[in-house]
Amino acid sequence: MEFKLINTETLVMECTEVLRSAFATVACDFNLTEEKAPTHPAFMTPERLREYLQKDVALFGLFKMDAMIGCIAMEKSRNNPGEYYIERLAVLPEERHQGYGSRLLNFIENLIIEKGGNRSSVGIINENAVLKGWYIKSGYQEISTKIFPRLPFTVCFLEKILEGHQ
Numbered sequence: 008m009e010f011k012l013i014n015t016e017t018l019v020m021e022c023t024e025v026l027r028s029a030f031a032t033v034a035c036d037f038n039l040t041e042e043k044a045p046t047h048p049a050f051m052t053p054e055r056l057r058e059y060l061q062k063d064v065a066l067f068g069l070f071k072m073d074a075m076i077g078c079i080a081m082e083k084s085r086n087n088p089g090e091y092y093i094e095r096l097a098v099l100p101e102e103r104h105q106g107y108g109s110r111l112l113n114f115i116e117n118l119i120i121e122k123g124g125n126r127s128s129v130g131i132i133n134e135n136a137v138l139k140g141w142y143i144k145s146g147y148q149e150i151s152t153k154i155f156p157r158l159p160f161t162v163c164f165l166e167k168i169l170e171g172h173q
Contacts, residue, residue: 010114013066013078019056021075022068026051029077029097035134042161048095059164065118066095069111079111081119081127082102090166112145120169129173133163 024046025124031038035048041050060066066080077098082131084114087130093115098107109129131138143149147165154161 008110009070010067012069013060017023018068018075019053019060022066022078023053023056024060025068025075025078025099026056026095026097028099032100032130033135037134039159039169048150061115064094067099067114069107069114071102077107077111080116081115083124083136084128087126089123091119091122091124093126093127093129108141109145114168116155125169126166128166129168130162130164133161135145139163139165 011018013019027050030047030049030051034044034047039047039049041047044050046055062082063083064080066078068075069077069079076094079096080155082092082094084092093112096108096111098111116127117119127143127147129147129152133139133141139149142165145167147167150164150166152163
C-alpha cells in the first residue's frame with residue numbers, strides 16, 4: 008500500500024474515475040442525479056477535480072499494486088485554527104470491507120496532526136446510517152445537521168479531537 012499526492016494529470020484522471028465509481032453507489036442508494044446534486048463526487052469531471060485542487064486542498068490516492076483503489080482529501084479550516092476538513096474519502100466498491108477506508112482515515116488524521124492540527128471534521132449525508140456509524144466507530148461525534156437549499160439531502164457534520172499519532 009502506498010499513498011501518493013494527486014499532483015499530475017495522470018493521477019487526476021485516475022482519481023476522477025475512483026471518485027465517480029466509489030460515489031456512484033451512494034448516488035444510487037440516495038437517488039441522486041447530476042441534475043439534483045451536480046457537485047456530488049459521483050458526477051466528478053477531470054475539470055472539476057482540477058478546480059478543486061486549485062483550492063488549498065491536499066488530495067491523496069491509496070495505491071495497491073500501482074492501481075489507485077481509494078482517495079481522501081484534507082482542507083485547513085479558514086475559521087478555526089487547528090481544524091481540518093476531511094473530504095472525498097472514497098474506496099472502490101470492489102475493494103471495500105478490507106480496511107482501506109480506515110487506512111485512508113488514519114493516514115489523513117496523522118497528517119493533520121503533523122501539520123499542527125488537533126481536530127478533523129467531515130460532512131456526510133445524514134440519512135447514510137452505515138457511513139455515520141462507521142465514523143462514530145472511528146471516534147467521530149455528531150455535532151449538527153443542516154439543510155442546504157441546493158442539496159436534496161440533509162448534511163450531518165461530525166468531528167474528532169485528534170491527540171497524538173494513531
